[in-house]
Amino acid sequence: MADKMLLNVSPHLHKKNETISRAMRDVLIALTPAAIWAMVVFGFNVVLIIAVSCATAALTEFVMRKILRRKVTLGDYSAMVTGVLFAFLLPPTTPLWVVAIGAFIAIAVFKELFGGLGKNIFNPAITARLLLWITPLAIYTTKFVRPFYWRDSGFFTPIATSISNGVTTFKTLAGNVSADVVVHATPLSLLKSGRWGVSAVTGPTPVGATWTTSSGRPSLGSLFLGLKSGSIGEISVLLLLLGGLYLIWRGTIDWRIPTAIIGSFLVLNLIAWNQPFYNLFSGGLFLGAFFMATDWVTSPVTRRGKWIYGIGIGVTIFLIRFVYIWPEGVAVSIFIWNILTLAIDRYIAVPKFGEVGTTVFNKLPVLPGPAPQPAKKEA
């Protein structure tokens, strides 16, 4: 009998279903409604983009781990999550080969080369997205279409195909279309340019008069429900919120981070009285707050740290949108605070139970040269 008995150290119980793959599966489940909605609004391309992104991510992870002689852990679904999130950050006009390049970079460089799940210091999806932004490929990943464009072009959204003289050509199944017909401003770029009128928007009016206000911009309600142009995954605030609440209810993500981001962002907007709710519901704020900033690996581990991190992101998004020029800023803010996460974890102290006084910063132990070693344990 002796050899059958398992001998290990306490505790002898483990929380049921508390595994990495369970959590990742939850994230995928939480993202599904938003993905389906994106398909309804933007057409079948969304499916292709997500599929290519996931497949590339999974394949890349498999190959990288083989090359680096690590155990292949596709079963934890983390590559899939990165794949979906990366796709969510792209406009529906993105050509599939660009999607594949981005997903490859996300996994190969920002995940596996950093050491794999747990060691990566940046959120792979976000970092890959930012990288695309600063390369010439950006032209393929910054063209948005108006909702339900596919009603005119067949169930496939136009894809940005070639650029000459700075003019992007778009292709649908029915043939080439000119940029004028396709490209459409996102609510945020409308807001940023200060041009609300229909005429300011290139291309046909983004109507269905039901969801725009008389001034031509999408109504608050349509922003909330997701009738707007934008990246694939960011359009429906309602569905993202539901997904996020599901994750909080499941205990997968911590409520503090989204609360801190959305709260601080809203408060600053209220103070500045800068179209507060319009701003809140535009762009990738909810996607970022619930699904990107809450990434376990790249956010602080302590509750205090999570508040600091969340508020930091909210404030940074505000600054980027209003003090600087970019209409967006969610991805950049999260990226910046990914870097600061290590410092937060290291220096922000958590007083132990019963510790008196409020310690705010950790005093790091001084390490003169190599750390002292205990005497070799004699047998």
Next chain:
Amino acid sequence: MSGKTAYKTFKGGIHPPYNKELARESAITPCPVPAEVLIPLTQHIGAPNEPLVAAGDRVEVGQKIGGSEAFVSAPVHSSVAGTVKGIKEITGFTGAKVKVVAITPDAEQPDFAKQPGKDVDSYSDEEVRAIAREAGLVGMGGAAFPTHVKLAPPKDKPVDMVIINACECEPFLTCDHRLMLERPTDLVHGLKLLLKAVGARKGIIGVEANKMDAVEAVRAAAQGETDITVEILDVKYPEGAEKMLIFALTRRKVPPGKLPSEVGCVVQNVGTAVALYEAASWGKPLYERVITVSGPGIKEPGNLLVRIGTPMSALIDACGGLQGEPGKVIMGGPMTGWAQPDTATPVVKGTSGVLAFTADLIDVADEHECVRCGKCIDACPMFLQPNFIVQAVKKELWDKAEMWGAMDCFECGCCSFTCPAYIPHVTYVREAKADIAALKKR
């Protein structure tokens, strides 16, 4: 998630599956005397005992067979009448070698001859401490700290409160629950002796809300005792950890590295209080205790009155034997107990449970890289940072391990319980503690 906090509690902690129903209804029954008892000479934290008997000696029930002059120590008594076979070394429940007195019990075991002591009210504090020491009392919740030492707090730290730890927050265990149901009056008398010993005015019996029948029983027994109250606590693990319990009941916080006497409290286990009463009023030393035998691998889970030194196998046999595909046997509770290689290990004063898990209950996985979810930090009742302790230990940075709290960890296991990466933090913490201690000695 934010639960409804109806009762007193602390921050952090976890909700493991409790599985108390397996054994809670079964009354305490005596465990048959085995063919041989192996009584460890040292069963407490502190100075080791010297044997007082040799091979061939006859011993009576309750006869002292091991003792030490040191203050932090507790003598050991024979749990049977019989013949000493010898003193040998075996592997104890922690895996370390221990010296045991092997005794062959007589076929007929006489009942313990009660020597009527004084009325419990008439003892002086000195006398209670002396009784506690002579009876070999130790904390029976698992840590096995000598009771008389706890009852002699430093002079400059007056104790105003004695707390009976009746939480029994470890899953599966029901022995304290049964004691409260079956012997509430003895518990109250035990508490009065404890109050006497430290000169405290207030005694609290803290019970988790999943034992309301015990609350009623003890409340009834304590009727008329103005300085004793029974408080109900939230059902949460580790509600019964000394510092958590004190905080939940009194909002006093024991500082890191300090003892409960720092905030004027002494905490004792239910079993210890009852044993103190027995020692004071019957002259009975601690040679037997109530142990829960439970788990899905046990046919008829129950609560047994077991003589110290009985091998686990005898307890399991008394409960109908094992069933199902064997997976693990544990001495103690599932959160802090020790897995045993086989069932020959003898039970000691600190043993509260003998559990058998079937293979399907065992949830182990390969250790993954920490994914920094922070769940271990949220769960840690000491507000430590277990994930960073583990990292520091891996890099052998002992001062960092200490900074993140390795020395303040009391190994409750909440962190490992919740870790999606299946990191065995407690293993690393133990290593850190041993190495930091070794460093400090130099």
